[in-house]
Amino acid sequence: MSNIAYKKINQNLKFVYSENNTLSVIFHNNELLMGVVGEFNVNLKELEKISNTYLYSRGNSILIKSSPDKNEIIKNAIQFLASQFINNGSIEKKDIISSLDKFMIEEKVKNLNKNVSDIIKTPKKSVIPRSERQKEYVRALRQSDIIISAGPAGTGKTFLAVAVALTMLLEKKIERIILSRPAVEAGERLGFLPGDMKEKVDPYLRPLYDSLYDLFDFEKIQRMIEVGDIEIAPLAFMRGRTLKNSFAILDEAQNATDTQIKMFLTRIGENSKIVINGDPSQIDLPNKKLSGLDRSKKLLEHLNEISVVDFDHSDVVRHPLVSKIVKAYTDKEND
Numbered sequence: 530m531s532n533i534a535y536k537k538i539n540q541n542l543k544f545v546y547s548e549n550n551t552l553s554v555i556f557h558n559n560e561l562l563m564g565v566v567g568e569f570n571v572n573l574k575e576l577e578k579i580s581n582t583y584l585y586s587r588g589n590s591i592l593i594k595s596s597p598d599k600n601e602i603i604k605n606a607i608q609f610l611a612s613q614f615i616n617n618g619s620i621e622k623k624d625i626i627s628s629l630d631k632f633m634i635e636e637k638v639k640n641l642n643k644n645v646s647d648i649i650k651t652p653k654k655s656v657i658p659r660s661e662r663q664k665e666y667v668r669a670l671r672q673s674d675i676i677i678s679a680g681p682a683g684t685g686k687t688f689l690a691v692a693v694a695l696t697m698l699l700e701k702k703i704e705r706i707i708l709s710r711p712a713v714e715a716g717e718r719l720g721f722l723p724g725d726m727k728e729k730v731d732p733y734l735r736p737l738y739d740s741l742y743d744l745f746d747f748e749k750i751q752r753m754i755e756v757g758d759i760e761i762a763p764l765a766f767m768r769g770r771t772l773k774n775s776f777a778i779l780d781e782a783q784n785a786t787d788t789q790i791k792m793f794l795t796r797i798g799e800n801s802k803i804v805i806n807g808d809p810s811q812i813d814l815p816n817k818k819l820s821g822l823d824r825s826k827k828l829l830e831h832l833n834e835i836s837v838v839d840f841d842h843s844d845v846v847r848h849p850l851v852s853k854i855v856k857a858y859t860d861k862e863n864d
Contacts, residue, residue, distance in 0.1 A: 540557070541556060541557050541558045541561050541611065542554060542555070542556060542557070542607075542608065542611060543555040543557065544604060549594075550594060550595065550596065550597060550600065551592060551593065551594045551600075552592070552593040552594075552600040552603075552604060553590045553591070553592055553593075554590060554591040554592075554593065554604065554607050555589060555590045556589050556590065556591075557589075559589065561611055561614060561615070562589055562591075564611075564614035564618075564619070564620060565591070565607060565610050565611055565614060565620065566586050566591065567620065570586055572610065572620055572625060573586055573591065575622060575625045576603070576606060576607075576610075576625050576628065576629075579625065579626065579629060580599070580602070580603060580606070580629055582594075582595045582599055582603055583595065584603070591607060602629065605628075606625075606628035606629050607628075609624075609627070609628040610624060610625065610628050613628075616648075616654070616655040617653075617654040617655055623846070627659060627846070630659065647664050647667050647668070649667065649689070649692040649693055649696055650696065651692055651695055651696060651744040651745060652699070652744070652745050652746065652749075653743070653744050653745055653746070654743075654744065656688075656689065656692045656744075658685075658689070659685070659844075659846045660843065660844045660846075662684075662838060662839075662840055662841075662844050663684070663685055663689060663840075663844060663846075665838055666678060666685075666686070666689060666838045666840075667689055667693065669836035669838055670689065670690055670693040670802070670804065671693060672836075673802075673834060673835060673836040674797065674801075674802055674803070674834045674835070675794065675797065675802070675803045675804075675805075675829070675832075675834060675835040675836070676690075676802070676803075676804045676805070676835070676836045676837075676838065677804075677805045677822075677825060677826050677829065677830075677835065677836070677837045677838075678690075678804070678805070678806050678807075678837070678838040678839070678840065679783075679806075679807055679808065679809055679822060679823070679826065679838075679839055679840070680808065680838075680839060680840025680841060680844060681808055681810060681840065681841070681842060681845060681859075682808055682811070682845075683845040683846060684840035684841075684844040684845055684846065685840075685844070685846055686780075686806040686807075686840065687736065687737070687740055687778070687780050687806055688740050688743070690778050690804045690806065691706075691708070691737070691740040691741060691744065691778065692740075692744055693776075694706045694776035694778065694802075694804075695741070695744055695745060697776055698753075698758060698759075698776070703774050703775055703776050703800065703801070703802075704758070704773075704774040704775065705757065705758055705759070705760060705772075705774065705775045705776075706758070706759045706760070706775070706776050706777075706778075707760045707761075707762070707767075707772060707775055707776070707777040707778070708734070708737040708741075708759070708760070708761045708762075708777075708778050708780065709761070709762055709763065709764050709766070709767060709777065709778065709779050709780070709793070710734060710737065710763065710764060710779065710780040710781045710782075710784075711763065711764045711765075711781060711782075711784045711785045711789065712763045712764070712765070734761050734762075734763070736780065737761055737778075737780060738750075738761065741759070764779065764785060764789055764793065767792065767793055767796055768792055770796055771796060771798040772796045772797060772798050772801050772803070773798035773799045773800065773801060774798075774799065774800045774801060775798070775801045775802075776801070776802045776804075777793075777796065777797075777801065777802070777803045777804070778803075778804040778806065779793050779803070779804065779805050779806065780806050780807075781806070781807060781808075781811075782805045782806055782807035782821075782822045782825075783807035783808055783809050783811060783812045783813075783820050783822045784807075784812060784813050784814055784820065785807075785820070785821055785822070786814070786819050786820070786821050787819070787821030787824050787825070788821070789821065790805060790821040790822065790824075790825045791821070791825075793805070794825070794829075805822070805825065807820075807822040809822060809823060810858065810859070841859075842856040842859060
């Protein structure tokens with residue numbers, strides 16, 4: 530972690546307003562300045578491009594020249610990026626996009642100098658919910674025994690669940706993480722595929738591996754898988770088991786039948802959580818009516834121990850165009 534990680538943002542940044550609609554953001558820490566502007570000013574150029582604003586890096590300052598309202602937007606975006614660098618030691622392109630998101634700016638600026646309970650701190654990065662529904666989802670992941678979430682791709686359903694599960698494992702609140710999904714693309718007829726069982730199922734479980742590797746060192750994740758602290762398996766392997774002291778996640782649950790989801794939910798044992806995630810718009814079952822995701826939501830949402838969270842296109846945190854694509858298809862389906 531950066532050696533400025535425990536200092537407050539306002540101790541490292543100073544804002545100077547000029548009469549010609551120019552706002553100077555002065556950095557008192559060169560490491561933070563370099564982190565925000567990026568190598569060869571790559572972050573600054575990306576922010577300039579997305580916001581359609583003139584930005585200049587001079588000495589230990591960033592100069593913003595635009596209308597007063599837009600200057601404030603960029604100021605808040607720079608504060609957000611500075612906070613991201615302090616928390617994570619780096620800034621990604623998605624952070625630059627998020628820095629201009631109204632919700633993220635308001636939340637981050639409001640909480641700059643106080644502990645944010647919704648932040649998920651993993652060994653590699655701090656994961657911050659990027660919408661109100663994501664905040665609701667993270668709270669449910671921490672408080673409820675069973676969580677069912679539905680919504681389009683890119684809303685963070687799997688990533689946030691894996692992040693909460695990983696922190697609970699590292700804090701020894703649970704003993705094991707179990708990640709599962711239906712291998713429906715192979716019809717669950719894995720015996721017809723070449724290779725041993727791991728080679729057969731790995732292609733279908735790759736998104737779950739990706740989430741883990743994004744949050745923790747590759748070698749350590751591999752070791753946790755080898756010793757059984759993390760188990761990744763197709764849904765068919767869950768039958769007959771009782772999951773104790775575990776955090777179990779069923780991903781792509783729209784491709785599980787009503788019977789399969791019931792089977793997975795009833796695996797829950799002492800000191801365990803079960804998460805069911807899916808996207809009703811991406812059902813790959815031959816008969817879409819066989820999907821049990823919506824039925825399980827309707828049957829169980831009245832139970833106090835179970836939380837149901839529905840996401841929509843406004844919660845998508847991938848490229849901004851993804852949200853527009855999802856909305857376009859959703860609107861077409863509703864016509």
